[in-house]
Amino acid sequence: MNNLTVALCGVLLAWGGIFAPTGAAQEQQPQTAAEAPAAPATPAAAEHPALVFARKDLVRWTAQVEVAAKGLADRQAQLDAVMKGIADAKAAQQAADKAVTDAAAALTAAEQAKAAAEKAFAEAVEKKKTADAAKADADAKVPPAEAAVKPATDAKGAADAAAGAVQAQLKIAQERVALLEKGPIKPDPAGARLLNTATHDRPYLACRFDAQGTQLFAGAQDNNLHRWDIIGGPTLHQPGHSSWVGTLQLIPQLNQAVAGGLEGKLTWWSDLDTTPKVVRAIPAHKGYLRAVAVSPDGTLVATGGNDTMVRVWSAADGSLVKELPGHERHVYNVAFHPSGKYLVSGDLVGVLKQWEVGSWNHVRDLDAKVLWKYDAGFQADVGGIRAIDFSPDGKLLAVGGITEVSNAFAGVGIPAVVLFDFEMGKQLRVMKPKENFQGSVYGLRFHPTEPFLVAAGGGNGGAL
Incomplete structure (x- = not known):
């Protein structure tokens, strides 16, 4: 038999047990609720297994x-x-x-x-x-x-x-x-402005205006004398040296220019000619010719150079007038006093020497060594009298160069001008620019009528 058959049989047995009559059961008449006696309490019967x-x-x-x-x-x-x-x-x-x-x-x-x-x-x-x-x-x-x-x-x-x-x-x-x-113009440094530019393909080393202020002469890092007509005339570039032209001056009494080259040659030029040409050339120094100055009366030319010598020449014929030894280092600059009575020369280490014109006696030394330094690292001198000028009345002497050098090789320092009371031989002050432009002063000039001077120089660039 399978499970379903067994289950059905179980159900039938269960139903049969439920509905089968019992032998003890007796038929009784129904009674009313009032008649029925109270049934005794009995326990609940267990459910049937089915x-x-x-x-x-x-x-x-x-x-x-x-x-x-x-x-x-x-x-x-x-x-x-x-x-x-x-x-x-x-x-x-x-x-x-x-x-x-x-x-x-x-x-x-x-x-x-x-x-x-x-x-x-x-x-x-x-x-x-x-x-x-x-x-x-x-x-x-x-x-x-x-x-x-x-x-x-x-x-x-x-x-x-x-x-x-x-x-x-x-x-x-x-x-x-x-x-x-x-009306007349009163010079004012604060009102300075650029009027014109004279260009060249090489750096300039020296420049001068003629007495009329219409022509500009210059020396540069080439072998030529350069002349520009400020009014607008022709520009001339005339050869005459075998090295750079580093210094020049004008001799207005002779209508000539005199220039010095780094090869040591001194040349006279006919500056007013349509085409300037060399009038005279002499070997003036051994090595660099550093400086040229012309006496106020135009009769003498003074030069200084790397051979430590100061020499005085006749402006008229170029003959040697006097040789002035005494400097121990390169002579960088020379200048005549406006009176024509004295000549001053300055060297690499800041020594200034005063000479009496005519007797050529050495008068005194002035100290501008603030413009010099010996760099022990490079084992070299740096500085010197790079610029020089007298005031128009001759009472003041100014020299320019560099001070407070921090890098001799690169020429890093502060440009400076040392001002002297020339009559007393006393240093008055050391002047520096309000805004330091680095480098050295290479040129300076007193204004001819006003109480100021102008210095020019620089390191990587130029400044006034």
Whole structure:
């Protein structure tokens, strides 16, 4: 027998036990509530085993029904998913059908466009051939036309450049006239402005204006004497040295310039000639000729050089007047007193020597060693009397150079001017720029009528 048969038999037995009559049972007449006697309290009877079994079996089948219901729901969900997949596939099929139709239409349009493009390309090729032929013809006509136009173009360009230069000079002249028509100009250092620029392809080493202030002479790192006409005349560059021209002065009484070169040669130039030329040249020093000065009356020329000598020459014929030994180091600068009675020379270590003109006696030494330093690291002297000038009345002497040197090799220091009371031989002060521009003072001049002086110098650049 299988389990189902056993279960059914159990149920039947249970029902049979429930409904079978008992022998002790007797039929009684119903009684009313009032007549019925109170029943004695009895304990609850235990459930019949068949009922217990039936209830358990009901629970078991109820659980199986729930499992079956859940499985049915899962199968329904799977069926729904399959139906959705079928619907999606059919939609994709319809989209693919449409895409195929659209692609076929696009292919037809592309084939039509391709045919049109091929036709247009063929037409363009023919047009290009025609254009190439026309260009070749035009190219052949251009060179003759250019040959005819170029001379006129060059002439116009030259005329434009000349006109521009003339206009610039006209403007400068107009500004100068307008300024001077207002009356005498009182020099004011604070009002200094750039009027003109004289350019050269080499650094300048010295420059001087003539007495009229219309021409500028210069020496540079080449072998030439340079002259610029400030009013706008020609610029001249005349050879005359075999080394750099580092110093020059003018002799207005002779209409000449005198220049010194680093090869030690001293030259006289006819400075007012249309083309200046060397009038005289003499070997003045062994090694660098560092400085040139002209006496106020224009009769004497003094020079100093690396051979530690100061020499005085006749301005008229270049003959040696006097040799003045006494410096122990290179002589960097010389200057005549405005009275013409004295000559002062300055050297590398800041020693200034005063000489009496005529007797050529050594009068005294002045100390400007603040402009000198010995650098033990480089084992070299740095500084010296790089610039010199007297005040117009001869009461003051100024010398320029560098002080507080921190790097001798690079020339890093503070430019300075040492001012002396020349009559007393007393150092008055050491002047330094308000804004340090680094380097040395290489030139200085007292103004001829006003109480100030101007110093020029610099390291990597120039400054006033």
